[in-house]
Amino acid sequence: MDVKEFFQLSAGKWFSQRTSHHLAFKQSESGKSDIKIEMLAGDDPVVIDLCQQYDIDPKLAWGGARVTWDGTMEWDSEKHEGSSVLVPIPDLDTPQSGKLLRDVGYAEKAGVAGRYIIGSDDAMTLITEYETMYSEERIWFASPNLRLRASILKRFGGFSMASFCSEIRMGVTKT
């Protein structure tokens, strides 16, 4: 599988159950979210814009995706909603890995480029290094309608959180 196929498989609407294990204080927190993933073409202005922000030639991008989420977490009453544009830029020599541009970081509000790697088992691993944080997320399909994500977050050199999401495609009767 290449990164474009991975994005295509991800396109659609998903119901996501999330659990975060806070490692230091041994507590877990759960959340739920509706997620929408839409494919964007290479000539979409937001794709071109994002490439330009990172000084990357937009011709290197086949396109990307817009991810929109709307959910809640257990420990706060705040609404967790937002959207982010993701544009993968495959490495020229090894296209199974590359940069992943995003306009909003997952763990910090500033945009940050991560690295993706698609393994021989068709799972995608995303690695993002922030100034004081490191996150590693593995995303894989148990079936076309069940997507799983496991991530770990490191802060100041130690692991602080492990999270897991199970995402069911909406509108299907069988996962």
Next chain:
Amino acid sequence: MDVKEFFQLSAGKWFSQRTSHHLAFKQSESGKSDIKIEMLAGDDPVVIDLCQQYDIDPKLAWGGARVTWDGTMEWDSEKHEGSSVLVPIPDLDTPQSGKLLRDVGYAEKAGVAGRYIIGSDDAMTLITEYETMYSEERIWFASPNLRLRASILKRFGGFSMASFCSEIRMGVTKT
């Protein structure tokens, strides 16, 4: 990494946080457990016994592990405790995969042999097929002191549960 090294890395005492996402009714359940993993030598009587139960020549086993757990789950007041002996029998031609004998199945009480595969990313995948169930578990180390497990359970042809465990080695100050 081979299966013996994987077992050796797993040996010790762990604090495990578990979350199960029940997919059909979109609810999650959390639990906590103390887990102890002890290595067993190839000439240990329980290893020899287990091989014989499966009609396997005990000479094919380098040993195994005894896993003991003691925990609680959110939705019942029952104590979840027990122990299981695991003995891997590497395939002769491809030792990165093989049979995994156990005296107690994870999801059913009867003993059942599964398959293990150690990937190029050093994660171990365990596949167990029961009469009416199929389980697939991926176990990997984020660090020597942080072990993660993600599993899915299929019943009657559809996925019914996705579970995640984060396991911290006890007695260390840094994960």
